[in-house]
Amino acid sequence: MISLLQALTALTGRGHPSQQFTGVDLHCHVLPGLDDGPATEAESLALCRALVADGVHTVVATPHQLGKMEQRYSALDIRQAVTYLRTRLQLANIPLEVLPGAEVRIHEGLPGLIHEDEVLTLADRGRWVLIELPRLSYIEPLPLIRQLKDAGIRSIIAHPERHVCVQTHPHVIRGWIEAGACIQVTATSLLDRLEEEAYRCAWRMVAEVGAVLIASDAHDADRRRPRLSEAFRAVALRMGERVARRVCIDHPADVLAGQALRPVFETPARREASR
Secondary structure, three states: OOOOOHHHHOOOOOOOOOOOOOEEEEOOOOOOOOOOOOOHHHHHHHHHHHEEEEEEEEEOOOOOHHHOOOOEEEEEEHHHHHHHHHHHHHHHHOOEEEEEEEEOOHHHHHHHHHHOOOOOHHOOOOOOEEEEOOOOOOOOOHHHHHHHHHHOEEEEEHHHHHHHHHHHHHHHHHHHOOOOEEEEEEHHHOOOOOOOOHHEEEEEEHOOOOEEEEEEOOOOOOOOOHHHHHHHHHHHHHHHHHHHHHHHHHHHHHHHHOOOOOOOOOHHHHHHOOO
């Protein structure tokens, strides 16, 4: 991590972005009838249209697995639902690529469940897994992050800015990052001040943590709609277009490609080396 002061002084080009957002959404509850996302096919298609209108060309479907959802749907169920939705998108002429994935509640047996094909990784590629922590209690994910990394799988911690313990003790994420994890901040957390602590925590993470990506965590086309284009503009205005592009566009694309995340902040050493 670098300090907030270092981050802000290293940035240039703050203001309205010269480009529009277009990219990948790695966290979206888009499959109909599987969890707390769209209940019907019509609602799912409406969400898909909203994603396209927001600039998303590829979305990873991330229904809940494990935890309170009790893993009601297997990896096979999710893959089949994705295949069906792709067909419906083609018939409806909606230009959106949908890939299988899951938002997985933290579980000590996760490496084995992934190996046994019971739990899905993002885009079903075996490189990154999206992990959800319980919101009101704290379970330290560091041992699991290390176990998964030893198995060749990197962790993305979903929306930690919404977790009470992280809001109170934000330093805990330092160990996660050092162990190879990435932080996923939800677009709405950067835009909606109704949850003030989540708002403050989200902006602090974007300002101070290099391994950050922004995703929609959209559930429908209305109440919990995609807002990635708004988040992109907000980050560009406050942090500069370079940072906005990294966290909103480049990092999700890096995860999808199974690549290392590109650096967010241009340090003096990097500037000197590039001359």
